[in-house]
Amino acid sequence: MMYLADVGALARKDLRLELRARDTLPAMLLFVLSTLVVFHFVLPGDSSELAAKGLLWVAIVFTALLGLSRAFAAEREQGVIDGLVLAPSDRSAIWLGKALSVLAFLALAEVVALPAFALFFGGIGGPMIAGIVLADIGIASVGTLLAAMAAASRARELLLPLLFLPLAIPIIVGGVGASVTSDPARYLGFLGLYDALFAIICWASFEYVVTE
Amino acid sequence: MGRRRRSCTGYGPLVLRDYSGMVIRARGVEKRYGDKRVLRGVGFDLARDGFLLVTGPNGSGKTTLLRLCAGLAIPTAGELDVTPERGRIGYLAHESLVYRELTALENLDLYGRLYRVAERRERIGMLLERFGLWDARHERADSYSRGMLQRLALCRALLHDPELLVLDEPYSGLDEEGALLLDRELDERRPSSAFVVATHDPARIELFATSKLALA
Amino acid sequence: MSTWLRNNRLAALAALAFALITASIALVFFYAPVDSDGLNQKIFYFHVGIALTAYACFAWGGWKALRVLWKGEESADLESYVAIHQGVIFGALTLVTGSIWARYRWGHWWEWHEDQLVLFLVLFLFYAAYFMLRFSVPAGPRRANLSAVYALFGVALVPVSILAIRLSERFIHPVAFDRHGPNMAGSQFFTFCVSLAAMLTLAATLYHVELAGKRIDVRLRELREALR
Numbered sequence: 001m002m003y004l005a006d007v008g009a010l011a012r013k014d015l016r017l018e019l020r021a022r023d024t025l026p027a028m029l030l031f032v033l034s035t036l037v038v039f040h041f042v043l044p045g046d047s048s049e050l051a052a053k054g055l056l057w058v059a060i061v062f063t064a065l066l067g068l069s070r071a072f073a074a075e076r077e078q079g080v081i082d083g084l085v086l087a088p089s090d091r092s093a094i095w096l097g098k099a100l101s102v103l104a105f106l107a108l109a110e111v112v113a114l115p116a117f118a119l120f121f122g123g124i125g126g127p128m129i130a131g132i133v134l135a136d137i138g139i140a141s142v143g144t145l146l147a148a149m150a151a152a153s154r155a156r157e158l159l160l161p162l163l164f165l166p167l168a169i170p171i172i173v174g175g176v177g178a179s180v181t182s183d184p185a186r187y188l189g190f191l192g193l194y195d196a197l198f199a200i201i202c203w204a205s206f207e208y209v210v211t212e
Numbered sequence: 213m214g215r216r217r218r219s220c221t222g223y224g225p226l227v228l229r230d231y232s233g234m235v236i237r238a239r240g241v242e243k244r245y246g247d248k249r250v251l252r253g254v255g256f257d258l259a260r261d262g263f264l265l266v267t268g269p270n271g272s273g274k275t276t277l278l279r280l281c282a283g284l285a286i287p288t289a290g291e292l293d294v295t296p297e298r299g300r301i302g303y304l305a306h307e308s309l310v311y312r313e314l315t316a317l318e319n320l321d322l323y324g325r326l327y328r329v330a331e332r333r334e335r336i337g338m339l340l341e342r343f344g345l346w347d348a349r350h351e352r353a354d355s356y357s358r359g360m361l362q363r364l365a366l367c368r369a370l371l372h373d374p375e376l377l378v379l380d381e382p383y384s385g386l387d388e389e390g391a392l393l394l395d396r397e398l399d400e401r402r403p404s405s406a407f408v409v410a411t412h413d414p415a416r417i418e419l420f421a422t423s424k425l426a427l428a
Numbered sequence: 429m430s431t432w433l434r435n436n437r438l439a440a441l442a443a444l445a446f447a448l449i450t451a452s453i454a455l456v457f458f459y460a461p462v463d464s465d466g467l468n469q470k471i472f473y474f475h476v477g478i479a480l481t482a483y484a485c486f487a488w489g490g491w492k493a494l495r496v497l498w499k500g501e502e503s504a505d506l507e508s509y510v511a512i513h514q515g516v517i518f519g520a521l522t523l524v525t526g527s528i529w530a531r532y533r534w535g536h537w538w539e540w541h542e543d544q545l546v547l548f549l550v551l552f553l554f555y556a557a558y559f560m561l562r563f564s565v566p567a568g569p570r571r572a573n574l575s576a577v578y579a580l581f582g583v584a585l586v587p588v589s590i591l592a593i594r595l596s597e598r599f600i601h602p603v604a605f606d607r608h609g610p611n612m613a614g615s616q617f618f619t620f621c622v623s624l625a626a627m628l629t630l631a632a633t634l635y636h637v638e639l640a641g642k643r644i645d646v647r648l649r650e651l652r653e654a655l656r
Contacts, residue, residue, distance in 0.1 A: 006325070009322055010322075013314070013322055015313065016318070017313050017314065021313050051366060052224070055526075074311055074312075077307060078308050080307075080310065082284055082307075082309060083303075083310075085284065086282060086301070087298070087323070087326035088297065088326070088328065089326045089435060096528070120557065123533050135294075142581075145577075149561065149577070153561065153564040153574075153575060154564045154565070158560075159561060159564055159639045162557040163557050163560075163561065165553070166551075166557060167581065167585060169550055169589065169592060170585075170589060172589050172592075173592040173593075173595055173596045174433070174595070177595055177599055180599055181598060183598075186595065189593060190592070190595055193591075194587075197584060197588065198581075201581065201584055205497070207574065208573040208574075212284070212285045212569040247567070247653055248653070249653045249656075285569075288568075
């Protein structure tokens with residue numbers, strides 16, 4: 001399947017770029033840890049454990065935004081995006097390859113953040129982790145497409161959070177629901193629905209985001 | 213009906229060609245970005261082995277026209293038919309279109325995969341050698357000089373042996389050695405590819421051109 | 429009569445909107461029965477109509493966005509933009525009327541467990557970002573494409589947000605809330621329908637007025653460019 005080969009080549013390229021540049025992932029790690037420390041000072045003494053769990057989702061979304069704002073940085077320099085768009089491969093492969101690498105970075109940041117969270121604020125259950133996995137997929141899909149949109153605009157750093165946050169609200173609802181309620185299956189199902197719906201929309205419409 | 217051309221070095225034979233099928237047909241092409249009209253009423257034909265030289269001062273729309281020919285933009289008005297499909301067009305821009313943190317080899321390997329280049333490694337090796345970059349192949353593009361970067365960009369544009377080459381100021385940044393390498397490359401490819409070349413300095417490639425377009 | 433109608437479609441539409449609005453105001457205040465909620469309930473006839481009209485505008489904007497991408501009609505880009513603009517205006521009005529209603533019903537200007545209000549808040553944020561997107565991309569086919577894709581995301585967001593808001597209530601406000609949608613008696617339903625028709629016609633009129641104005645703007649700029 002040439003399509004999957006393209007996606008693989010593109011995703012590998014992104015991972016290799018990050019390995020060389022080593023700027024995005026360390027920034028994300030440091031950011032998420034700093035945010036967790038800030039949470040300690042933000043939560044009043046009698047806050048429930050649930051409040052902290054809710055706040056974790058804020059940390060995840062904003063850490064993701066940090067990573068996403070860098071997603072197309074390498075392509076913007078040197079006009080590389082034109083080179084990729086001109087290739088005969090399907091343009092949606094660009095989206096999928098990039099989204100997979102964003103997902104990888106987000107997952108790596110969480111591998112550090114979640115144990116830290118457990119250390120500072122208390123336990124993390126299975127449903128919460130499942131929620132995080134599903135949420136990451138949604139964030140990576142939608143975020144990558146929006147990052148490409150923002151990259152085409154003049155006000156890119158400003159624009160990405162504005163475009164992303166309204167679409168992230170359902171993800172947050174699903175994630176927090178899975179983390180704090182006694183009925184996480186419903187929320188996990190909702191996250192799955194969101195992921196499926198928006199991944200398909202992103203896959204189908206990416207072509208139009210990068211071409212005239 | 214045929215047309216006579218001589219190779220620029222004067223060594224090639226006189227060749228008679230016929231034109232059967234245009235690679236590009238443009239009629240009344242206009243390009244507007246919002247209020248600003250960048251191109252106005254551009255028309256030309258480019259044959260399969262034609263060489264169109266596009267000249268004009270800065271801001272006259274040369275880059276825009278080349279982007280239209282490469283397929284990166286669509287005209288606001290008029291007709292532009294570019295026959296070769298995406299994978300058969302090679303484009304050289306002002307920017308190098310390569311990743312700075314990747315090596316020359318990695319960059320070309322990526323493009324080679326995306327363009328489904330047959331015998332990818334051999335072709336990459338051959339091109340790097342032709343343009344004198346073989347020794348620097350494992351170095352990252354951000355360590356390259358301007359001239360080397362331009363040569364790498366040329367390798368990228370030629371990698372998949374395109375039918376149509378759209379080159380925006382191909383000589384910019386090249387030293388004399390690089391310019392001679394490019395001369396040789398253009399000369400060898402002229403019979404088999406169509407060219408649209410924008411340049412500030414037409415004197416060098418005037419002899420290659422089968423037609424000229426001066427943008428105001 | 430019919431030739432006059434054909435030549436002055438916009439004026440006729442405006443006249444119809446005016447007539448319907450007058451009629452609905454009259455009906456709301458003089459015909460519809462006073463509910464247990466009192467006078468406050470009357471704002472509901474407008475609030476729901478305005479909300480549905482906002483949805484209709486966003487849907488029309490989404491349809492035109494689809495035409496931009498699918499058929500490549502660039503004229504549809506302007507129509508999509510104007511429709512969404514109207515949608516945001518009516519959306520803001522929904523928030524205002526809903527807020528007034530909440531103030532008189534519950535004593536505060538905002539109620540998180542009013543699903544409709546929360547949904548409109550999310551949509552308002554989403555479509556406000558639409559305008560930010562449009563203003564930071566230079567005009568051309570690229571802007572048309574980006575706007576269209578974003579508008580279609582909006583269409584998908586509506587059902588997903590409705591579901592999300594409903595789901596969120598289980599952990600935000602575990603208290604039970606009462607439904608406010610009245611089961612309408614015949615006279616109430618009729619009044620509601622007239623109000624809805626009035627709002628839709630008003631939106632249609634404003635849409636066509638703004639569209640005509642924007643088209644003239646575009647044409648003027650083209651002519652100015654051509655003369656240069």
